[in-house]
Amino acid sequence: MSSLRPFCLTAWLAAPAAALLLLTPVSLAPAQAQATQATPAPQQAARPASAPPSQTTVAVTSPEQRGVTARAIDKVKQVAKSAGDIFSRVPCLAPKGGSKTMGSLPHVAGKLVAGKPVVIVAFGSSSTAGYGATSPDFNYPNRLAAQLRRQYPTADITVINAGVGGEDAPEMMKRLQKEVIDVHPDLVIWQVGTNAVLRNLDPGDTAKLVEDGISRIQAAGGADIVLVDPQYSPAVNQRPESAGKMVKLLGKVAELRHVGIFPRFEVMRDWHETQAIPMESFVIADGLHMNDWGYACFAQLLGDDIIRSVGQIKLGVNVPADVRTYRPM
Numbered sequence: 001m002s003s004l005r006p007f008c009l010t011a012w013l014a015a016p017a018a019a020l021l022l023l024t025p026v027s028l029a030p031a032q033a034q035a036t037q038a039t040p041a042p043q044q045a046a047r048p049a050s051a052p053p054s055q056t057t058v059a060v061t062s063p064e065q066r067g068v069t070a071r072a073i074d075k076v077k078q079v080a081k082s083a084g085d086i087f088s089r090v091p092c093l094a095p096k097g098g099s100k101t102m103g104s105l106p107h108v109a110g111k112l113v114a115g116k117p118v119v120i121v122a123f124g125s126s127s128t129a130g131y132g133a134t135s136p137d138f139n140y141p142n143r144l145a146a147q148l149r150r151q152y153p154t155a156d157i158t159v160i161n162a163g164v165g166g167e168d169a170p171e172m173m174k175r176l177q178k179e180v181i182d183v184h185p186d187l188v189i190w191q192v193g194t195n196a197v198l199r200n201l202d203p204g205d206t207a208k209l210v211e212d213g214i215s216r217i218q219a220a221g222g223a224d225i226v227l228v229d230p231q232y233s234p235a236v237n238q239r240p241e242s243a244g245k246m247v248k249l250l251g252k253v254a255e256l257r258h259v260g261i262f263p264r265f266e267v268m269r270d271w272h273e274t275q276a277i278p279m280e281s282f283v284i285a286d287g288l289h290m291n292d293w294g295y296a297c298f299a300q301l302l303g304d305d306i307i308r309s310v311g312q313i314k315l316g317v318n319v320p321a322d323v324r325t326y327r328p329m
Contacts, residue, residue: 090281092297094304095270103260105224108187109309117156120144121180123172124191127231128163132289139163140290143299151307160185168195169209176213181220188217189262189302191228193246194288197239207249214257225259226302232268234279234287262302268294 111118122128122141130139137143145159162179164171169192180188190213196206210227217223229250230236236243247265254261271277282294290298 086293086296087300090277090293092300093275094301095267095274104312105187105226105260105306105309106313107222107224108306109313111186112152112155112157112310113313115155118158118187119183119185120157120159120187120189121183121185122159122161122163122189122191123176123180124163124189124228125167125172125195126163126165127194127289127295128161128191129165130161130163130295131165132284132286132291133295134292138292138295140295140299140302143296144303147299147303148306151303152310163191166195168192168199168201169206169213170201173209173213176216181217184221185223187224187226187306189226189228190214191264193250194230194236197230197236197242197246198288200239200242203242203245203249206246207253210250211253211257214253214259218257225257227254227259227261229261229263229265231283231288231290232265232272233283233289236265236288260305262305264298267298267301271297 108118108120120141122144128139128141130136130141133139137146139161141159141161141163145157148157148159149155160183162175164175172190172192190210192210193203193206196203214225217225227250229247230243243265247263251261251263268282271282272279282290282297284291
């Protein structure tokens with residue numbers, strides 16, 4: 001696995017237009033962290049081969065090319081601005097009732113309280129990699145990292161993006177050891193099940209694989225684990241029976257293995273059916289992946305539960321990780 005480099009807006013602004021159009025999602029984790037290759041954002045082309053190290057290439061920029069560069073820089077500035085005011089346009093509200101939350105997260109919360117380094121692995125497919133986001137900064141792992149670093153400015157927090165587009169439990173199990181267990185995380189956020197629904201895989205088989213994966217993670221060191229079930233979106237909703245079974249079975253696995261679950265399907269359905277947010281306000285045109293607002297609100301709610309668990313431990317509240325009675329997220 002390749003080492004990650006922090007995303008730098010200044011460097012992006014200074015880059016040629018071609019580079020601006022060819023960026024791929026990169027985690028905001030420190031350089032020593034590792035992650036898998038993320039799914040390219042929509043409409044991205046293949047990266048051209050670089051010149052040999054011994055050669056120096058001098059770019060001659062025509063007026064037309066300078067115009068392209070200027071427009072690309074303006075786009076970057078617009079995207080950056082949208083990150084700051086995204087919730088002023090549509091607020092991110094938690095469901096008022098009826099959903100379960102992740103439960104408490106004693107391992108990661110204890111590390112934060114003790115001032116020890118914290119490693120979080122976001123494990124999943126394209127909605128973990130960030131497909132649909134307009135910038136690497138705006139995928140959910142990077143949004144989550146930014147939220148936690150604002151909350152705990154002196155903490156050493158690493159969020160590793162281990163999302164690979166198109167995968168589900170069978171493929172994820174093949175990289176579980178190297179990309180999750182061997183990293184020795186304090187928290188694993190495992191997004192799974194959507195591609196199994198789209199590929200008409202048996203939800204029961206997926207549940208068995210996920211349960212086996214949880215057992216392996218727990219046996220390796222006791223990291224906190226949060227499952228993230230499929231998204232509520234037009235493409236998933238075309239297979240309501242399979243989606244319903246997947247959501248139910250992942251919830252049952254979380255209960256049996258005493259891990260948390262983030263009910264993404266319920267949360268997104270609440271956005272649309274209760275909060276009356278149009279589907280296109282949080283899902284891109286492919287009818288499947290979230291947009292910047294969707295990723296931002298998803299990350300916000302995840303981060304809120306982590307922050308709440310830290311508060312519980314600071315107050316001396318001993319809540320077991322398998323308690324998932326309803327409370328607002």
